[in-house]
Amino acid sequence: MNVIVLDDHRMVAQSIAALLSELGGLSVLGVCSGVNDACALIKRQPPDLLVLDVDLGGDDYRDAVHLLHRLAPEAHVLFVTALGAKFQPPAELRAFTIGVVDKTQAWEQLLSSLQLWRAQHGAPAINLTIDQLQRIQALAPREQRLMKALGHGLLNKEIARSLNLKEATVKTYRKHVATSLGVSGSQLVRLATLYRCWCLDQQNRAGTKGNIQLP
Template identity: 55%
Template sequence: MSVVVLDDHRMVGQAIAGVLSEVAGLNVTGVCVSVQEVVALINCSPPRLLVVDVELGGECYRDAVDPLLQRRPEAELLFITAMASQFVPPADLQPFTIGVMDKAQAWDQLLAVLMPWKQGLCGGITAAMQGCELQLAAIDRLSPRERRLVRELGCGLLNKEIAARLELSVATVETYRKSVAAKLGVSGAELVRLATLHRTLRWDAGSPAAV
């Protein structure tokens, strides 16, 4: 469930992304401050959800939304605005809109908007679980360092980013990945999928995001 945040104030966008990633367990693939930046990302890898600020200075949010829906028709939108009580999504975007959030609201309100969206995807999560229940359960029996590695993989981080977070060398991270994949009996690519699914399930169950 990839998410991109578009807000012309980078610090605000990064704060939103932090909540989405660290608390909600979503895979934030980009924090953009301009339409040009987000369109370039959409052309490369269109996200499942776009969190977009309605007020973008001299730019129009539709210039980001329309290309996304053209590339990925099942994508959805979460609008953020300082005038939530006055903003109504255009009729053609309402079927794709999961909510409109006031910027003055607390972060728990952001999560409250997202929860119904995540619950609506539970069917897909359940289907994804089929055939890998044993591996998902085995993740909880890994060592603390190995579980932390799985958590970072579930965030979509690269080896060098994981190495920086865990204060390890890239080579050590690669060794850990191979060891965890072997313990779970999966390939490297399958390990990433399992890590993402495991992180999502922990949030859906109300478990803390941190390992």
Template identity: 60%
Template structure:
């Protein structure tokens, strides 16, 4: 099963692709910022899932969707939108629609939709990273701030100054958070980068 992302905001598209690839374990062919770029990959690779922003500057998402269904008639669609409840998939696309995810919602909404898609294809997700990313949401506020700071590439000394704590306290927090998430130090940095990237683009 292969996915393709189309969002005219390149950073958002890359964040979506990273979430799918690194957290959900879904092979991603690419993150496209134009219908032309997307169409080229569709014709070449015939993805099974298209994650598409419904509002593209100067372009119509239907051009990519229609081409996708020419090459892959049963391909599924996952719409992402900043329009909230105002967007409803056209009637003819509803049978192929996995979900409509509001960009203002938490990243977990997207993962839930992807899990639903995987279940439809009898490929349940069993990715440890998903559990760890969800666990970040349960951390104490200061611990989540630490994770976001690590995701920005900040050093212990910088984080301590930012949170008005001692550097030794930050070191202790890092160990505690890594223990709670069940990861090593380097894995915590990777998770923090993914988490911060999604929060930045979803916000």
């Protein structure tokens, strides 16, 4: 399953793309900040899913949606918007819309909508959940730092150097964290990548939108 993310806030778009790729198992064809770029991607390879914001700084999101449905009538749309419940998809798009996600509560709602869409297409369920992200925040500070470093794709020896630890200590921390979260080694890396993006998104929201509650 392929997806294109369209949001004029680049950092938010990249966080959403990481979530869809690392957790949702989707292939991200591109992350776009404008409708023209999204339309160019859609023409080259229409995605199965278009995830987009409604407010695109003057661009009309419907241009991208209508192009997608001309080229791929079976494709779906997922809206991620700060308008929350105030936004209702136009009547002609409702049959193709799998959800409207409130940006202030984005990850939990996004995962729920994605889970339902995957189930309808017979795809495997998402194994990692938002609960595991929240459980990371209960880990010791040094273990949280490990998760962020792991989320950057660093190897054990690189993590050890960046955190001023021995490589054997890093290996021990990784095993302990994986056991605490109930995940395998490979799942821990995926979860760490998502956690890094989640933290980045929290910082971005706090800096640009004031005091916003996140799940």
